[in-house]
Amino acid sequence: MERNEECFCPACGEVTEHEVIAMGRNPLARCLECGSVHPFEGAREKKVFRVKAIVSVEGISRVCNVEMEEGEICRIGDRFVAECGDEYIGVEVTAIERGESRPHKAISNDITTLWTRKVEEVAVRISLHLGRTTTSLQIVVPGEEPFVVGETYKAGQRRIRVSRIKVRQGTMLRREGAKAKAREIRRIFAYPL
Template sequence: MKSKYFEFSNSFEYAYMGLFSFFRYTIFNVRIMLEEENEIEIKCPNCSPADETWHEVLKPGQSPVAKCMDCGHTHSYRIPRVKMKTVKIIVSNMEDSVVMQTLLPEEERFFIDDEFVVEDINSGDVVPIMITVLECGDKRKPSAAVKDIDTIWGRAIDEITVKVAIQQREITDPAEIKVPGDFKFVVGQNVKVDGKDYPIVSIKVRGGSFRSKEGDFVLAKKVKRVYAKKPIYGRRGRY
């Protein structure tokens, strides 16, 4: 027969574990939001000299320093002033076409068959497309910088690439997954990466806002980044 002390002790331990999990989850979400504000996409001289990758900003200011989240290399960097240009986008979907306008960095280069998400500056509509034509003046080119592009023609596509950050304590593993544009990412549910499930704790929305309340959802085409965590296993199992 169990004593009242044993029952009380056992109940207290379960309550403590639940409270600990709650605070750990809350702190985790707060840390994620703070970290997102201290992250930047820049080129890494060690592992990615040609393409931008996610970095953690270690030292902001006039002489900033960042750490690559892919290889861990720490280096200084410069943030160039980015000029933006309004570009006309013609999106075809079967027999229908819609004209949109979006802001793009002038120095960014696009290629035929590139995939990217168009966000209309007038309506706020978001559509993933595959580029079919790059119109530069009276010429059509296989590739061009935004500053030379007058119109981008594209075909609406079903799947888009979504960036996922899988975190465990101080370690972040970046990943990318392909999902339908209308796929729902739900806070509290799992996201599958390389065949493994990771619980979603926060979602960064295009435009800068966060969704971190359990049950909140965002369509894939409106997601900037999904934050998930690696399960931590304790004496009584996962929590």
């Protein structure tokens, strides 16, 4: 089974996509940019799972799902992208159900249901690469706002250049000029300017 992972390539001098060729005590990866093989530290990826979300849209409620990472803290007012069949909707959390209780915040693993409402803005996650360091950012933008590979944007106080876009259907957009709407994006990979 082929597995790809983002890690630092000593030959390229930057974070690139790698094919994992050996796991275990001494994992090895092959850089998909330059082809060099080197040891790497496997990313300790958090498990991603779906949480049931009730989405209210103009008085009508739908049962949908929200993807959350294991151990992620969710608060009332947080924004997510809910998957409702083939449609993706930007939502804001209005209530959290944890068993019989309705706390103001909870750890994702304990959440039974999220009660949400449709909003026009969504939270977009960004992985900002600088050498061996990767920083996670999040920005809130209109769901219809397009992001384009190769373009520059402002994320908080930083200016970034988008190198890749991971969309919810699982595709990785790499070609310069490729674009996706904010509500369709799972994660943006970028470099600081």
